[in-house]
Amino acid sequence: xxxxxxxxxxxxxxxxxxxxxxxxxxxxxxxxxxxxxxxxxxxxxxxxxxxxxxxxxxxxxxxxxxxxxxxxxxxxxxxxxxxxxxxxxxxx
Numbered sequence: 001x002x003x004x005x006x007x008x009x010x011x012x013x014x015x016x017x018x019x020x021x022x023x024x025x026x027x028x029x030x031x032x033x034x035x036x037x038x039x040x041x042x043x044x045x046x047x048x049x050x051x052x053x054x055x056x057x058x059x060x061x062x063x064x065x066x067x068x069x070x071x072x073x074x075x076x077x078x079x080x081x082x083x084x085x086x087x088x089x090x091x092x
Contacts, residue, residue, distance in 0.1 A: 007086035018049035
């Protein structure tokens with residue numbers, strides 16, 4: 001299997017986006033995760049998924065300005081570059 005560069009966009013369901021991103025690393029893919037639309041809710045389920053991201057060596061990024069102090073921030077141009085550079089984009 002060829003390693004792919006996969007960009008996961010967490011737009012509607014941040015929890016599921018974290019789960020999918022962590023799962024894709026099992027196959028040896030390079031995975032980026034970008035949280036969009038709103039800040040990630042603080043919940044036990046999200047905390048558990050965040051631990052999986054850490055174990056998978058995925059550092060989430062964001063387009064949400066309210067999260068820019070905690071995560072690397074992507075403006076529209078940087079997001080466009082990330083999308084163009086990815087082999088696959090998963091929208092969740």
